[in-house]
Amino acid sequence: MEMHRRRLAELGLKASAEILQVRDSSEPTRTDAQKSNPTIAPYNTGLNGVNQPNNMMFTDILWWSLGAVGFLVLIIRIGQLALAKLRLVSAMSLKAKQQHFWKTSQWGWMPSLKRNLIYAPLWKKRHNREIRLSSAMNMGTLPSRLHAILLLGYVASNIAYMFVLDWKNANKYALCAEIRGRSGTLSVVSMIPLIIFAGRNNPLIALLNVSFDTYNLLHRWMGRIAVIEVIIHFIAWAVVQVADDGWAGVQHKILYDRFIGSGTIGVIAMTILLILAMSPVRHAFYESFLNTHIILALIAFICTWIHCVSASVKGGLPQTPWILAIMALWAAERFARVIRMAYANRSSRGYTEAIVERMPGETCRVTMKLPRYIPMKPGQHAYLRFAGINPWESHPFSIAWFEHHTADQECLPLNEKDLQSRNTQNPVSTTVSFLIGAQTGFTRKLYNEASFSFPRPITMRAAFEGPYAGHHSLDSYGHVVLFAGATGITHQISYIRHLIDGCNQGMVATRRVTLVWVVRESEQLEWLGKWMNHILKMDNRAEILRIKVFVTRPKVATEHLSNSGSVQRLPGRPNVLTLLAKEVDEQMGAMCVTVCGPGGLADDVRDAVRKLQGKTVLDFVEESFTW
Incomplete structure (x- = not known):
């Protein structure tokens, strides 16, 4: 009897288990159902659904486009160097009035091109003057018209490549996979010029005669594009992963899958970079931004490399060699800085x-x-x-x-023989x-x-x-006008000594140098000290150099003129257009106008150069450190 009851209990437990098993199988969880769905599951891993041929095609187009722009700039650079060399060789032995050919000889369409494109701001005359939000925060500067065209072309091409998709595909998860592959590929492609343009030792600076300031502008915009594309890359993966395994599956992948986890950390690092690099934040905390920027960039590179090599694809993702090249370029540029610094500071x-x-x-x-x-x-x-x-x-x-x-150098020679050996040492x-x-x-x-x-x-x-x-040579210009604001004089004074000395030795074409220096107080003239005394004592200085110092906050509003008539001190701010128009009227040979100083002064000089473009050769160079 007891055994019979025990047998019935066992049968009951078994029946209950079978009932529960049937109930579980008749009401499956969402995860199990979706994992068995072949329209979702394949498209959140590897290269499934990724249109790799198109990705590589657009990669090639993008790199060839950048190469074509660089090659065009190189051809222009070679032409400029050849023209400058010819002008220097033919004019350096001529007197000022004999350089009339180089004063007027230029293509008829060149002044218009300079006025409306090469030297033109994006809008009106504002370019390097900061857009200030408060005393501690500003929005940075506006690109020039030429820079804006280049940036627009790069941004537009990236957007166009992102939209060349199989929109007729009924499976939206397959479409997400295609977007994931395209955005990830384009993001890594942008990182290569991004790293090259960020380097101080960028060989393209001297090769193409393009300033670091311009490369820094391109670096910032390429960085923004790369970050936006990597965010799209992550979202496209997450959409499929959520549909396939829910948010719990997303969390599990991020925490326990090295491929997904490294990619996620890289996306987070680059997103923080984008936020910190926004102009108001960057300008308000620039020094902190610099240090954080380097650390986050390094994290992003390492995570991208891990993400590429740990993919389920044999040999890693196709972008693996690219990220290795990016890390090599970054390390090489940093190493070059260390070598240069060690060489210069230790002997x-x-x-x-x-x-x-x-x-x-x-x-x-x-x-x-x-x-x-x-x-x-x-x-x-x-x-x-x-x-x-x-x-x-x-x-x-x-x-x-x-x-x-x-x-x-500091020892007095004992005899004439010692003096001669010292001079040749x-x-x-x-x-x-x-x-x-x-x-x-x-x-x-x-x-x-x-x-x-x-x-x-x-x-x-x-x-x-x-x-x-130092890649801007002024040696071939017969007439040079240097504008400086406050400490911007540091950039200009080195040219003054070089050009006067070159003129005395017959090594430059320059016959007239005009310096316009704007300071707040007369006491700031002490900055130059013995440097200016050295210049004022140089041979033929009075015939070559004119100096106009404008004191914006003078204690006494009077003008001062030196005995030679070549040095003037005037109260107030300069009328840049009037000053430059007078120089053009007295122009000797080809003229170059350079400016180094606050953004407002630089924009005024740029505007005056554009307005005075006419029948004479009038070039413009702006030295700036925008950040």
Whole structure:
């Protein structure tokens, strides 16, 4: 009897289990049903649904397009160099009035092209003047018309490639897979020029005669495009994954799948980069942004590499060689910086030292004694670091003055033979000087350090990285007009010494140099000190150089004219158009107008150059560090 009851209980439990099993099988979970659905499951992994032939075709088109633009710029650059060389060789032995051919000889359509495209702002006359939101925040600057066309072409091509899809495909998950493949491919493609354009040691700067400032503009926009495309890439995957396995499946993939997890971290890092790189945030916290930018970029590169190599596709994703090239370029550029800095600042003669002097107008004059000879040209800049003042940061400053020294430069010669040997001795060290205005962060700390020991200068260990740029030669122009605002004089004064010296030696075509310098207070003229004294004592200086100094906040509103009549000090702001029109009326040979200073001054000079485009050769060069 007892055994019978036990047998019935076992049969009951078995029946109950069978009933529950039937109920479970008749009411399957959403996950099981969807995993068995072949219209969803394949399209969230690997290259399923990805139109790889089209992806590679658009990759080739994009790279060929960039190459074609670069080749066109190179051809123009070669033509400019050839013209400048011909002009230099034919005009450097001629007097000012004999350079009339180079003053007027140009194509009839060139002035219009310069006025409406090459030198034209995007809208009206605003280009380099910041769009300020408050005293601590601004929206940056506007691109020029030519830059805007290039950027529009790149953005439009990326958008067009994103929309070339199989829209007739009834399976929306297959369409998402195609979008995922296209957006991911285009994002990695944009990263390659993105990295090249970001480098200080970018060889295209000198090769194409395109400034780092322009490459920095292109870098920012390519970065935005790459981040937006990688976000689309992630969303396209997530749509299919949610449909296939729900949000729990998405979470599981991100946490436990190396392929998805690395990709997700990369997307997060790049998204944070995009937010921090927005102009108001970037300008308000620039120094913090720089350090964070490097760390997040490195995280994004490493995660992208892991994402590519850990894919289920044999040999990894097709983009694996690209990301390896990106990381190699990034590492090579960083390594080049280290090598340049190590070479310039260490030799058997010791280490680099900097003498920092506090100057009027919240400015420091920095003189660096480099322990070895470093060749330099006018118009160059360098990145500086100071021990004890944010040594992990480096910032660019224009080189105002440089001198090369021989081993016995400071020793008096004992006889004529020693004097002759000293004159023929190769230089072994270089002294280079800068003017650094106190703004915020690094420059403010440097000024405060100099103020603590004022009037005595301070000496500290420092590092010099450079020199960079200097690819704009003014030697072939008969007439040069230099506009400078405040510390922008550092870029211009190196050209003045070079051109006067070149004119005396018959090595340049320049016969007239006009400097227009705008300062707030007369005390700021002390910045130049012995540099200007050296220039004023140069042979034939009075015949070659004219200086007009405008003091916007004078203590006494009177004009001052030097005995030679070549140096003027005037109160108020300059009328740029009137000044430049007078120079054009007296033009000697081809003319180049350059400007280095605040954005408002640069825009005024650019506007005046555009308005004065006519029958004479009038070129324009703007030196700026937009960020």
